[in-house]
Amino acid sequence: MLMPQKLVVVFTPNRQSLTGVLELAQRATKYRKQSDDLRPLVVFPLPSRIEAAEPTLREHWRFGNSEQHISGYQLQFEDLFKEVYALTECNLTAYFDEIQVQHVSRYAYGEEVAALIERSSDRLSLTRSYKSFTERLVNLADPWDQGLPDPWEERNQRHEFTEQALVVNSSQGLRIESERIRERRIFISFKHGVEPDEPIALQIFQALSRHHQVFIDQMMTVGTPWAERIEAEIRQSDFLISLLSAQSVHSEMVLGEIEMAHHLAEEQAGKPIILPIRLNYREPFAYPLSAYLNGINWAFWENAADTSRLLQELIQAIAGNTLSLDTDASKANLIQTASPITIPPPLPAAQLTPLEMPEGTMDTESRFYVERPNDTIALSTIQQTGKGVTITIKGPRQMGKSSLLVRTIDAAVTVGKRVAFLDFQLFDKTALTNPEPFFRQFCAWLTDELEMDSQVDAYWAMPLGNSQRCTRYMQRYLLKELGSPLVLAMDELESVFDTNFRSDFFSMLRSWHNSRATSPIWRQLDLALVTSTEPYQLIENLNQSPFNVGLVIDLTDFTFDQMADLNQRHGSPLNAEQEQQLMCLLHGHPYLVRRALYLTASQQITVAELFGQAIDDRGPFGDHLRYHLFRMHDKKALVQGFMQVIKNNVCQDEQVFFRLRGAGLVRREGQTVLPRCQLYADYFREHLRE
Known part of the structure; x- marks a missing residue:
């Protein structure tokens, strides 16, 4: 439920009423500050039953009279607002000059409503008083707002709006009123x-x-x-x-x-x-x-x-x-005029190595990149010339696949190869529902990456299938015109797995790989493929898959030794016992390990907070955990499968398992399927619902 933004406190000029609404306003604003609602609760005071026939008393109760020990309500509300809203000054004179509801004895009896009966709207009428207050409640951000020109005034004359305000009367309780309907x-x-x-x-x-x-x-x-x-x-x-x-x-x-x-x-x-x-x-x-x-x-x-x-x-x-x-x-x-990111000073032991934020693809020169044994094989393979190579990098989400791909691309460039990088998550959704625009976009995008003139229209005029057109375009135009080795690097290929033309596309890539044996021009083409989802469950004929030929690198989580080494590179914010504790919590998850070490090394959180707030929504991993919920919520089969894993350590649907593993949520040990790390088990056990 969306709570109100504005609290109207209605009072009469006497100590009991005034003390009551001041205490209520203070408690309400304090409660709002301590809640999860980011919006402040803005208090609008409304003095009522003001007797126009007593000008002296009216002045005393508004501005105060020390001889009679009367603290004026304007001064008390100014002091209250300065305290609860941290204002350096607050002047409510203009507000209270207009906002006072006068006492009219006739309406003290029966059910008559002044605004419905009075025909006059002059400054002495109750109708005018109510209208004046309503306009300020709706149009002012707060009572001390001096009424700046409203850029929407002209629109307000043409549209009807509503807005919620909570009205509190010290003697009559609560009610909700609606005044405005929002436009956008x-x-x-x-x-x-x-x-x-x-x-x-x-x-x-x-x-x-x-x-x-x-x-x-x-x-x-x-x-x-x-x-x-x-x-x-x-x-x-x-x-x-x-x-x-x-x-x-x-x-x-x-x-x-x-x-x-x-x-x-x-x-x-x-x-x-x-x-x-x-x-x-x-x-x-x-x-x-x-x-x-x-x-x-x-x-x-x-x-x-x-x-x-x-x-x-x-x-x-x-x-x-x-x-x-x-x-x-x-x-x-x-x-x-880019300026460096300002972060808290690192621990003394980390001063010689500036810290790096853990998000995103890592720079090829990063001192925090953890090399795995297969890294060297990938780099040496891509630097081979004259034969054409195919490299597949597999692994769950946030395992370091893109960072290894960037290093592979960098190694290719050093030996003079051209590189075209395509991230398949950027394909238009419409293209992923229809093979014709997909294959055309694929060729057009590749041409643009190579900064060549497009000949796509000419090749698409041929009465051939999409795979054949695409293959001829690559062989007879791109590779021929380039005349030098080309690395086609493709990330997020799992974006194609749910399409009805995935077999056509992947069998085309496999045919390019196979064609190196019979056609020299195809030896100019290297393929670097990156995927987080196990493709074998989604490609009907494995002999037409490009993911099981050439060099296949399957990335895994950090070992304890790799995590301990990374802790040292961050200046050792964790001791030996805490390293073990982090390994138990994260199971070597590369991104989460880097995040934990970065936050503690930069002193943004303490080690106690790291572990004590691990599964909190606003804790060190909250953004990451919420993102997984966000991406999974509308995929009922994945939610049900993940809950099976959390409760029973099984996943009955093999395709669901591979998708969960590709998302980086589960792992398999023998015949047992487990949450990827204890952090996931603890958080999603509490938050997932079927």
């Missing part, structure tokens, strides 16, 4: 628990909620219903506002929400529109964020002085205008 649906995507992301998200929520239906993920219980709600809200949104800071660009949930919005926009005539806001972040977007965001407009926020301008810019963008960074030149100017 907006989803705010941000990283929880970090600054400035969370405070800015709240300010955007407050500003836009006055005129729109805005969703912010902060109050729901995490679990499958939570993930369903996130997807439903993004699907229904007109806009997705994404806050991108040095920390949030590495958030799996922020990336997941952007990915979903991007793919939904392809299906839903461009909605939701993504509005990226860089929060004092000047670095180029890393892949895959760059693929989603570089081609659209951005906004930039540097510090608190920019907040008002940013809110106006968002209001204008929602009204149909563009964000300010709308040209390649303006974007380039922003990222030219």
